[in-house]
Amino acid sequence: MELTSWAIxxxxxxxxxxxxxxxxxxxxAFPAPVAGGLRDPDNTLQMMRxxxxxxxxxxxxxxxxxxxxxxxxxxxxxxxRAAADQLGHSKTSLTADxxxxxxxxxxxxxxxxxKLLEGPRAELxxxxxxxxxxxxxxxxxxx
Numbered sequence: 390m391e392l393t394s395w396a397i398x399x400x401x402x403x404x405x406x407x408x409x410x411x412x413x414x415x416x417x418a419f420p421a422p423v424a425g426g427l428r429d430p431d432n433t434l435q436m437m438r439x440x441x442x443x444x445x446x447x448x449x450x451x452x453x454x455x456x457x458x459x460x461x462x463x464x465x466x467x468x469x470r471a472a473a474d475q476l477g478h479s480k481t482s483l484t485a486d487x488x489x490x491x492x493x494x495x496x497x498x499x500x501x502x503x504k505l506l507e508g509p510r511a512e513l514x515x516x517x518x519x520x521x522x523x524x525x526x527x528x529x530x531x532x
Contacts, residue, residue: 390475459488 392400403418421428434451441449455476462472473484 390477456488459484460490463489 400418404416407416407420417425417427419428419433420426421432437451441447459472459476462475469481469485469489472488473479473481476484476488478484
């Protein structure tokens with residue numbers, strides 16, 4: 390997973406401010422507030438909801454942040470593989486289906502189909518209008 394420069398700086402500050410651990414290899418970036426160590430996932434989610442609410446974002450979830458990351462990566466033209474790696478998905482199909490939008494911009498299909506019909510269109514243009522598909526010969530007395 391790639392981290393932004395501001396996230397790396399925040400983790401470095403937290404690491405420097407952390408209480409020394411009995412295990413020199415262990416560093417918990419967001420320790421449990423009372424006991425230290427690892428947080429309980431349920432308590433963490435509750436604290437996140439309370440923080441979002443206090444910031445004026447009642448109802449916001451951590452999943453919406455993940456969705457935003459996937460959407461921003463998609464909008465920047467990054468591949469589903471890159472987004473899957475960042476989001477921790479083993480299958481790009483999950484990332485593409487859930488986190489990336491359907492492209493509603495030009496797909497290139499029109500240009501491909503135009504080339505497909507270049508030859509037939511040129512031949513069609515050579516035919517008299519009465520022999521073209523979808524046209525009717527003029528009735529007698531009409532021009």
